[in-house]
Amino acid sequence: MIDRGLDGGLARRLKALACTAPLHDLDARKAKLDWADATAYQMAEIALHTIDQVTVAMDFDTGASHEVIVRRLLPFIAAQAPHRDKAEHEKVARWVLDNLLNVGTVDRGFRSIYGTVGPDGAYERRAFDFKLLVELSAPNGEIYLRATDEAINVLVGALDTDVESAQIAAEVKLENLIKRGRLADAKLAAEQARYRTVQYGETLRTILDATRRDVRSVDWEHAVPELLDSALEHIESRFQAENAILRNITKARDEAEDPGRKRSAAELVEIVTDCITRHTQLQARLQAAGAYFRAEQDRQQFAGPPRKGGVDVFGQLLVPTLGLAVGEAKAPVESYFRAASGPSTPGVATLPSLVSMLLRPAPERSTLVGELPDPELAPAEDADRFSTEHWRRADELLDLAEVPRRLSGLLEAARETDADLARLVALRVLHAYSPEVGAAVRTGETTALIAVDDGTSLDDPEFGGTDLLVATAMVSAELAEIDTASDPAPDAAPDNPDIPDIPDTAEEVA
């Protein structure tokens, strides 16, 4: 049994945490962008600013398009890297916007896996799907952006709060802050209040939308009138409060001496004015809502008495199917589709059409693409340090049938031919210090070169370290297994990558 701490509270916090992950992810990935050195930009900041801009642009019906948002982001991005050109700033804006939408995935959203405790007390993993920005289509067919609830929560850092109570708290806070002259905090509170207003508007918008689709889907008898009443009351009190605040800060703005303080007061005036505009907008909608409902009711009233009974496609087919798990829903939707799609008329290949198709001359391709340019091929650079001849000679030198030889002797013999050959021999002997027995067994070789350190130091003009003893050892599969079992040294393990753990043997000193 797991501690019940892994319950709803934890899951809620994990989900809240997950919503911020796409923002952190932007900064983690910016270094990998190949079209610009994007490390100069603070991507999470730009992302928050993007959500900010989208949210502020949201009104009752539509929101801002991609282009508008990109344009509004440019000054903010340009401030982070003023020396870069405008095209790059725009690219950054688009990249952030695309990533907030998660373009490239089918769902254009994010998924996070979190753990929870099931009814039987066992730990289980669940998927939490969320989106930050969504694209919706306006009545004129254009696409615009809206921020989701998750995004607004990331932005204002308040989760699952009741819109109305949060609004009151924010307003009270705002008034107090202005009285105490803390304008920076007051600005923050005013901005939060504005987001609350937007959220409030969203609630109303969904209700009106649902009403337009079907009057009966919304409870216009109790729930909506109550909501409208409280919203109107709320706006009335907010108007008073905001006008009072506006007077206060206008005074603060005009009397302020310090330019910074003057500016923040001016910004605050702007935000509060915007709040008032939004409240006016909301109020207009609220007042029109009743008439809207009556108009929709008239429009949607269906006529005609019932005649014969049939299946209620929506209630008896669509909704139960939507409630099923995907695996279960497959059978009903497939049988519906099969029955509802009507017969298909298979296309028949007729002999005349087949013959004429076969007799049609092949299209002359040259007229379509033009001349193929002959590619100019530059010879590839010789990547190998050592020639085949070197390798052959090294093989000869290292073919030690019975007697082991010292590295110094081998080097001397090699140097008679070529200085490069000596280097190759030194490297191969160094490699043999940790022979890949496992690899030799796998490739079916019978012998392997082995170098052993017996403590003699190497006296050589070019190389330093130990004068290794080099010998050829026989390899057999059974022995190799015993070897690995008995030898605890890690570099003797067959699967060890060939980075031998060498002392200061045979280092190039030249």
Next chain:
Amino acid sequence: MSSARDIAKDAESAARLIAYGLRPKQLPARDASYAELVRRYSEDREFTQLTQSVAAGLGLMVLDVSHQAGAVLAATDESAFEIKMDSYARQSKIRERRDTEKVMHGIIHLAVAALAFPRPDDLGNDTYVGRVTVDQVDAVVREACRILDERAARAEANDDPPSDAPELEQAWRAYARRPETATTKDGRLAPDTTRGMISRALRFLSEQGFLVHVNADDGGTYRTTPRYQVQVRELAADAAFTELLDLDVVAISGEDGSLRAGSTGTL
């Protein structure tokens, strides 16, 4: 007794009626010989029998033959005329789970029918003509998703899908997750979005002679044909209903239908 020649002639007529039925856009009102065959089908019982036998031999079922709809045919299981979900949904990308994709397409087709015939008696009323738009279909499904979401939230059980068993995710979640629309480089409708899928379904149904394109308002507006009504009423609704009955998830519905959320979330 009819002679062998007469029998052959009747068989030819029956087959011709079926051939007309296979061309969904041909209507008896526009073709005198088609109209004559339809008349004969409804008056001559032997001819009715013969037509049905010929159809059965071909792997077809005669759902209805009427002056408005013409001959409405349906393919029987495993017949050459059958359109399978697999071939319809095949264009979808492979990486998305195939089942989810099929269920999404199926739900959209159900929603089209639900919107075309909002009340049960709209299906029964031969003179009823339904109207469907892309906007409405998406809105209807999303509204249903929202209500199911609210219902799930009220139940206070955690029903986020398990991460290792995507087939247990509820269909409405898969739909709600899918974006409504998305920008594409060339400004066309993205085929993976719900609006893209709905447009495709409506185009498909109009090619099958079930819908008629009216105008491009609201993402594309279509009206239903009598043929669609017959198809849904006589076969498709029952087929899906039987499957749901087997899964024991059928809701009882009143005579007004339930394309509305009722009072507090009861569908």
